[in-house]
Amino acid sequence: MKAIVHVMLKQGVLDPQGEAVRHALGTLGFEGVEAVRQGKVVELDLAGSDRAAAEAQVAEMCEKLLANTVIESYRVEIA
């Protein structure tokens, strides 16, 4: 089973890197990019086939390590 974790800065937390990317896109001539938010993706290969258990386990991993919930939010996809 594969778990894909998306970690993003929370809404309301300024993302200077995303802002720099937005500026660079404008410099390249891409118009109409109103906002860019940059995050990260973590892929996990998991043993076992219990989907609910995997979701719970990965959520715990996010709370303890993969995301800093002071500034980041996360979303888990089990594939």
Next chain:
Amino acid sequence: MKAAVIVFPGSNCDRDMAVALRQAGADVTMVWHKDASLPVGLDLVAVPGGFSFGDYLRCGAIAAQSPVCQAVVAHAGRGGYVLGVCNGFQVLTETGLLPGALMRNAGLRFVCRTEGLRVSTTASAFTAAYAAGAAINLPVAHHDGNYFADADTLGRLIGEDRVAFRYVTNPNGSVDDIAGVLSENRRVLGMMPHPERAVDPAHGGTDGAALFTGLISAMVEA
């Protein structure tokens, strides 16, 4: 007064920290990150600057999960003193010993220069040796020193007089110009500027020395 300096793979201010503590009169032991226990009878743990674990995932995130950090959390829980500088501050926020988080500098650049600071409170062993509101100069050297705390946390920090240092000119976008914060019991301090790099005239300044001498004299008296 017994102090320990934690050493992670990628720490690079550990020996400077040990020199500063010894100069102020501390008996210093270096502790490797895989050690699950700290020396017995320890008064202070210092978590030094550097790039622990290559800043992988987030600055300080992997170090915060190392065996020794569980011992540091327990030490703080017993009322022990903890000082985290630069990457050490990032580690302490990741362990939850200090509130908030340190994000990428708002200007996106690594900032390496001497910054003017104000001592925002003298009500801690770390800052007691400074005059209230004192203007001091300490080196900063970081890419992720942009202190963030949500409005409630910030209000609590200010209300409880837990901001230890503020930048005179904000170099990194930190909320409320915050350069260092204290824990609720005022015995854990995290700060981005490097006091251990300003303890000898050869460093170009000695404004960091009072932090170490004040801290150690407070502990010796206790």
